Amino acid sequence: MEVAEMNDNPSDQKVKIDQESNILKNNPWIENLFEGVYTVDVDRKILYWNQGAMTITGYNSADIIRRSCFDNILDHVNEDGVGLCFDGCPLKATIEDGVEREAAVYLRHKSGHRVPVKVRTIPLRDREQTIIGALELFTENKDEVSIRNSLENYKRQSNEDFLTKASNRRYFLAMIESKIREFKIMGTPFGIAFLDIDNFKHVNDSFGHEVGDKVLKILTETIQSNLRKNDLLGRWGGEEFVILFSDVDSDGLMIASEKARKLVAASSLKLSDQYLNITISIGATLFIENDDCDSIVTRADQLMYLSKRSGKNKVTIG
Template identity: 45%
Template sequence: MDLEQDFYKSLLDNLYDGVYFVDTDRRITYWNRGAERLTGYDSEEVLGCYCRENILEHVDDKGVKLCETSLCPAVKTLRDGRAREEEVYLHHKKGHRLPVAIRVAPILSPDGKVVGTVEVFSDNTPRVISKQTIEELQRIALLDPLTEVGNRRYAEMNLKFRLAEQDRYGWPFGILFIDIDNFKAVNDRFGHEVGDDVLRMTARTLVGSLRSFDLVSRWGGEEFLALVINVDTGSLLGVADKLRKMMEQSSITYGSQTLSITISIGGTLALNSDSVESIVRRADDLMYRSKAEGRNRTTLG
């Protein structure tokens, strides 16, 4: 029997997807290598812990916490014994929110009772930059080396392209100018190494929260720019609020301290008369209005 169990454990450990088991109290009883790779948490850190205890902390695309409510997919399956699939965002050990597709199924005892669940989850990031793409961007100096998203030059190139496309075909787009709230205080209190971790966490959360055809770049310092295509004012606000809520649910833990981050956003739709400078200036001014009105908010104009 031990050989058979070792065989199946070896199979699960070699899956690319994450797999973990929980009992009826949602205590984690198994955690494969795929789960370690996708979440950053080693099995020794999570076995015996409850999945809702500052580990995965699933949220939906509106930033609503699922693990503490009846909305939790595992809770639903424990109650009704039905398998289900959902798309959620987990909390990575490095702090950022990672979109994942999850599949939950019941674990049944010999007499048919639900004694736990098995969850299989996979990376659902809509924009995974391949290693070859990263190397090419580095070669032509369009990649920000710290966050591994496009840099300011990359953003300006794409803005010029979208403005020309709008002028020629009338295809609408907007931009979101994003600034990390109180970033200087983070650097002053925790040091620049932690500040770099916050920048990386922010970039990964933004990339994972955008649609596959949108893009995010680091404009400079703690500022990012998201280029959002095929939107009107309402849908641009929806994208902005999703980014803001996902950042609210992102955090980094240092020892006993948990560092949570918020962002302020200024958003605007492109006008036919816009240049790169004018649309960015307008979004930047709107972002500062969000700062002045209390931070962690979006202002459109």
């Protein structure tokens, strides 16, 4: 996109990018896209924010406009939970070199959980081809999100934990039994990760059970949004959860468990005057020949306690 010609000083650049943003704001096609669209100036201050961006992130334009995108808002991270705002930000790189980019990242929803998104960044230039900002288009990464139709949702209602909407313990155990049968017939490997929220009692004691419930929901939303289609998250009880990883070897189990740990650690719950960070300790193990449902879960549980005793916010494989 181009805007009217002006002198290339900072104030004129601001006028140009404001004009560009107003063009977008007055375009109903862009304003009502399902995809998120926003623009920034060269300092990455957000100047335009469409309805799609609000739907995906939970932030409305009043929350966002005139704030810097790196100002602890969307807080993009990669799949390892590493922050990208100051090192690795595709929007920043596009402003610097004018090259369009695409990336798969994870933004922080207003409620605190992580949302997988695909982003595309495009430079904004004036008529002299000077970069005056950038546009980012983003959409939920459907390759990372489990898509269930209404019939499947209806069938699963009786199998869900009421609070978190993760699978309940009964359904999860039934799925383990199914995987055991598959292993014995076809030799398909699978693994279990047993996880516990670190310092959860302190959260309940310090902030109350309502905040504790929100932490449980954020953890569930973050992990479920980033599981493969055939993996399953279940709530075991209290602050304990379990993940069933289908068709994995030892390396794959470690990678998947670490991904869950890092994404949870990169999530947080916004309180009135602070962000409450969340971490989990994980024990993970593969099903072996003589295992049954109880033995594999017990082994994963014991490995989780090794992670607790060795400092928390860790994964132990065994």
